[in-house]
Amino acid sequence: MSRPRTHRLTKHIKVLGKQNSFNTYAACIGCVKKFDKDEISKNTFTNKKPQVKNHLKNCPDFLEKIESKEEVDDIINLTDNEQEKNNKCRKINGDSNFALSSKYLSSVGVKKNDIKSSLIHKFTKKEESKFEHLLLRMTVANGFSFQWIEHPTTLEFFEFLSPLLVLPKRKALSNRILNKQISELKTLQNEKLINDEIGVVLAFDGWKNVINQHIFDINSEYERLIELISKIKDLIEKINQLGIKLNAIVSDKFLEIVFLPCIAYQCQLAIGDLFKASPILRTASSKAIMVTAFFKNANNSYFIDKLHDIHQELYYKYYSIIVPAKTHWNSNYFCFNSLVRSKQGKGVRVGFDELTSTY
Structure with missing residues (x-):
């Protein structure tokens, strides 16, 4: 049999019915006395002490019933009997379990840390x-x-x-x-x-990667590989001393060391063979490299500026002339594509033809 839900404020309210399987709803005695049934239903609340307190504190009808603001405050703020009983039980149990020293009590609230002893x-x-x-x-x-x-x-x-x-x-x-x-x-x-059975690959690239991180930066001239040669040699000696299996080195100094399973290197070899087999392609590749080298030479700044102006007029931005690289199998395509794009202007076409014929 369940115990009825009662507390010290129950005498100031009237329980009207069941709200759910756990709670009831009620109205204060001031509202019950003043309003009819329909109006009372608009001012009901859950029969729990916090909700009852909140209603009694703000209800003008309850204040009118009690006739004194001080008495209403006493009713709301009076210490609960059941809370006093619980506090006494806690105190008795606490005293039986441990005793707080006066020194500890006096130190509570002090800023200095007091947990060091334990x-x-x-x-x-x-x-x-x-x-x-x-x-x-x-x-x-x-x-x-x-x-x-x-x-x-x-x-x-x-x-x-x-x-x-x-x-x-x-x-x-x-x-x-x-x-x-x-x-x-x-x-x-x-x-x-x-202990790596597969082995390692040493890769040195002075350019930025796809997320603009400098892979290896020695000084302000990070794009040059010549500063890395001595470090590469030292690393090879150390790897040999440690007995580490070395599969490949991406470097201009050690081209004889090749990692054949690399798909990029295989594509580079295949494209190189195609260009070598065709005299036309071989000649075109040679002249393309000459043209790109011309526009990459700082001594030709006048022609480089003219090319920039033409790009700005045609595309509203500048396209860089790309030099093919041995380790980048698709760099030949990008090189030729950049030259074709730059030849769209009529003025530059004549210059390209003259430059090509000169070479």
């Missing part, structure tokens, strides 16, 4: 190394400068978490800790490469 301990060597590793990862992942580790707000935050914790200085984070992590990363990388 939760904070001094780091072991292994834990300290792990903590430094996490600090460096957080620095790099969030793009922080190394100065953040010495900022007053950082020190205050970590002191709150652990008053016994000593943060590393900025120089330690940017030198000792960083160098240690780099060394460990290189060791892990070498282990994986040595």
Whole structure:
């Protein structure tokens, strides 16, 4: 048998019916006295203490019934008997389980961290190394400068978490800790490469990739490969020393090392054979390279500017003349296409014909 839903405010309301399988709905005694049945139905509320309190607090008819604002406030704000009983039970149970010292009670509300006695301990060597590793990862992942580790707000935050914790200085984070992590990363990388049964490919490209990232940038002249030659040689020697299987190197210095399963290289070989077999194509390819080399030469700036003007007039933008590359199988097509596009203008057609005949 279910217990009826009653509370200390029940005497100030009248339960009118069942709202659902769990709750009833009611109206206050002020509304019941003043309104008829139809009007009362517009002012009902769920028979729960928070809803009852809210209605009694804002109902002018209940205030008129009680006749005193102070008495209404007392009815609404008076401590619940059942709440007092629960508080007493909690206090008795709490006293039986543990006793709060006066020192702890006096420290509640103080800004200083008081969890160190139970939760904070001094780091072991292994834990300290792990903590430094996490600090460096957080620095790099969030793009922080190394100065953040010495900022007053950082020190205050970590002191709150652990008053016994000593943060590393900025120089330690940017030198000792960083160098240690780099060394460990290189060791892990070498282990994986040595155990890789398929092998690795060294690729050096001074140009930008499809998402405009510089793959390998040595200095401001990142488009030149000559600065990488010495580094490529050093890498080859190191790879041989470690016993890593090397499949291919994309470089102008080591053309004799080729990774045949590469589909791009196979296409390049096939297209090269087609051009070699046809005298017409071979001649056209040779002259196309001469023309592109002419417009890529900075000494011919006058003709380059004229070509820019014609492109702007025809296409409202400039199309670059593309030089074919040995490692790009489709670069021959792009080279010829760029020349055909540039020959659309009547004035430039004559210049192209003269230039071609000269060569």
